[in-house]
Every structure is written in C-alpha cells, then in structure tokens.
Amino acid sequence: MPVTFRKTIQLLIVTMTCSLLLCACTTPPPAAVDADPNILRVGVSPDAPPLIFKQNQEITGLEPELALALAEFLKKTAVLVELPWEDQIPALLDNRIDIIMSGMSVTLARQYQIAFSKPYFKSGLMIITKNLQKYTFITNRETAFAQSITWRIGVVKGTTGEAFIRQKSTGAKAIRAFSNQDEALQALMAGRIDVFVHDAPMVLMMAAQHQTEGIRPLPIMLNDEYLAWGLRKEEPDMVEAVNAFIDQAKQKGTLQTTIKRWIPLAE
Template sequence: MHINIIKRFIFLAVMVALGLSVNGCTTPPPAKIEADPTLLRVGVSPTTPPMIYKQNDEIVGLEADMARALAKFLQKSAVLVELPWVDQIPALLENRTDIIMSSMSVTPARQYEIAFSKPYFKSGLMILTKNVQKFTFITNVETALAQSITWRIGVIKGTTGEAFVAQKNIGAKAIKSFDTQGDALKELISGRIDVFVHDAPMILMMAAQHQTDGVKPLPFMLNEEYLAWGLRKSDTDLIAKVNAFVDQAYKEGTLQETIKRWIPMAQ
C-alpha cells in the first residue's frame, strides 16, 4: 500500500471518526436473547472501528450497516448481541446468536468449528508503531520478520494477529496479548510495546484517530485475509440465504458502497 494512499485514508478515516459517514444503530440488547423466527441475533464485539464499534453509546460501523441490510433481506429485525470477542464462537454454538458479524477472518481453525458465508472483504494484517522513524527501512514482510527479534509486540487475544505472530515463530523480544485494541494502543503510546499487529482497517483507523500521539502504520500488509460471517454448520438454510444476500449485494453494488463508506481506500 503506497504511503500517499495511507495518508489519504487517514484523512478520510478522521472524517468518519467525526461522524460524517456514521449511520446510527440500535442500542445493544441484553446478552441473552431467545431464538425467534422474526429476529436475526447478530453477535458483535464493538471494539474495532471502522468495522464495528460504539459511538455515542450506539453500535455503528460497516458490520452494523450490513447486519441491518441482511436482516431486511431475510425479512427479520436485526438484534445486535454485544459479546466479548472470545465468546463469539461459543455463543453461536450455544444458540445465543444466529450469526457472527464482527470482522472475523476465515481461518482453518475457525472453519473446524463453524461455517462461514462467502467472503465479503479482502483484508490483511498491518503493523502500527509510535516511532516510525526507526522503521523507515522496513518496507516488506521479510524485513519486518527479520527485525522482529528486537520488538515487543502487541496482539489481541484470539485474533489472526496473535496466530500470525505465533505461527511465524519470530523470536520476538516479547509478545503481549491484550483483550482489546484500546488496551494495546495505550501500551504502544506509553512505550511499553514497540509495535501492534492487527487487522488493516482497524490499524488505519487507530492511526487516523491518534495522529497527535504519533502512531503510524507501516505501509504494507503482512498477509492476506478474507472476512466473512460465521454461522452454525447445521443452519444450512440460513447459510444459503446469507450467501444469496452477499451475491445480491455485490451484484447491485450495495456491498461495495458500504465498504467504501467505511473503508475509503478499500480495493
């Protein structure tokens, strides 16, 4: 990703953060919502702007918009069930939710437990750092991995960022796992970690919102990931309908419009 594109994205992301592109969403209901044929119980962890997060006590973001559109397609009402990230798959399997729409990447480990809809977005992992001047010579994955032995790396528990760092066995100086990206950001700003590895849309939004703190992303992706919505394997009818929604939204252009609204530099 070219640095000028990232700068442009940061400017536009700030506009989103100020509310120029925000659509309100229903206040999250209690964690326990009984199954109802008129409802689509959507599991969300609203801590990852611009995908799904809270603004003025409302849940907003790309996933919130898509949840409402999907519910309308299914002739249901969307109910956003707010959950910790680590509880998303257990809640789905225990029938506390009907679908996970919370910026979840498709991985083999997750596919072992749940089904996924057709992917709706290609993303990847990026690196956020505070002292970007020290990283100017790091321009690709290879140089990043080579230098990572000197880094204290922050990741979020249960995410592909954590899995990537673990699988690469990079021998980092330290690897710290956090519950939320807000926690990781505080540690980065305070200098207690050197880099934060997380999904690109969230990294870019954090950079936009915290420019005065000096945090910036390195201008490349560490990998490629596909985002999709999680469903129970036994819900074959719902899986088919959700896939039909993805196909229709893509054909009509509404999917691309929603993505562009929240992630202006998306390809």
C-alpha cells in the same frame, strides 16, 4: 501492497476520521435475546473500529450497517447481541445468536467449529508504531519479519494477529498479548511495546484517531485474510440465504459502496 498506498495513507487517515460522522448508529438491546423466526440475532463485539465499535454508547460501523441490510434481505429484524469476543463462537453454537458479524477472519481452526459465509472483504494484518521514522527501510513483509527480532510486539489475545505473530516471529524480543486493542494501543503509546500487529482496518482507524500522538502504520500488509460471517453448520439453508445476500449486494454494487464508506482504501 501498491506503491500508491504509501502516498495516500495520510489522506486515508483523515477520510476515515470523517467517515465516523456519516452513518447512523444502532443502539444495542439486552444481551440475551430469545430465538424468533422474525429476528436475526447478530453477535457483535464492538471494539474494532471501523468494522464495529461504540460511539456515544451506540454501536456503529461497517458490520452493523451490513447486518441491517442482511436482515432486510431476509425479511427479519436485526437485533445486535453484544458479547465478549471469546464468547462469539460458543454463543453461536449454543443458539444464543444466529450469526457472527463482528470482523471475524476465516481460519481453519474456526472452520472446524462453524460454517462461514462467502468472504465479503479481503483484509490482512498491519503494523502500527510510534516510531515510524525508525522503520522507513521496511518496505515488504520479509524485511518486517527480519526486523522483528528487535521488537517487543503487541497483539490481541485470541486473534489471528496473535497466532500469526507467534508463528512468524519466533525470534521476537518479546510478544505480549493484551485483552483488547485499546490496552495494546495504550502500551504502544506508553513505550511498553515497540509495535502493535492487528487487522488493517483497525490499524488505520487507530492511526486516524491518534495521529497527533505520533501513531503511524507501516504501509505494508503482513498477510492476506478474508472476513466472513459465522453461521451454524447444521443450518445450510441459512448459509445459502446469507450467501445469496452477498451475491446480490456485490452485483448491485451496494456491498462495495458500503465497505468503501467505512474503509476508503478498500479495493
């Protein structure tokens, strides 16, 4: 993590808060949508701002904006199908959706079940806490792992954050898995956990929304992760078409422009 990250974190938090007002929202349709060659059924779990979340009961964020652009590229109409996170891969395999666009990281376990598009964004895990002043000495991931023996660590069940922490912080004082990030954040603010480990974009958004309550991120990345879109392995033509969209968006610069609108510190 560059030194400039620490210096710009406060500006980033303000910028990310303002970004919520800049982009249009997308209203979700009913959860069940029949397969149609003219429709792109996009599986979403809108609980991960700024990637995907609800604002005034409408779904918005980076992923919905990219879903609309992808559907236009494919000459289809995007339909957002709201699902619990744990149902995303089953829904894809059961042909209830055509693609997962919901902040999913590429992992080996997931690659056994589904295909992934080319990664469109490099991310990672970060720590958020209510006691940042106690941890100013933590300047790298090694120090964080060493300090974890004193922490009650919160994670979201079924995420890469949970898998990572259970592997790397076996000596932690406690590891508590929550159903979603809101529950983990509430536990952090109530003092029931000391730190919460989650995906960097979500951590920064939580810090932006709760800075008056003293919620702050530690300005280090614990690992490197790559976000991509989930597809069925038996549909290589679809994978190729989605990759062609990503390549074109990168070449035109529209992908990076869209990402930076929602995640200002993105490289």
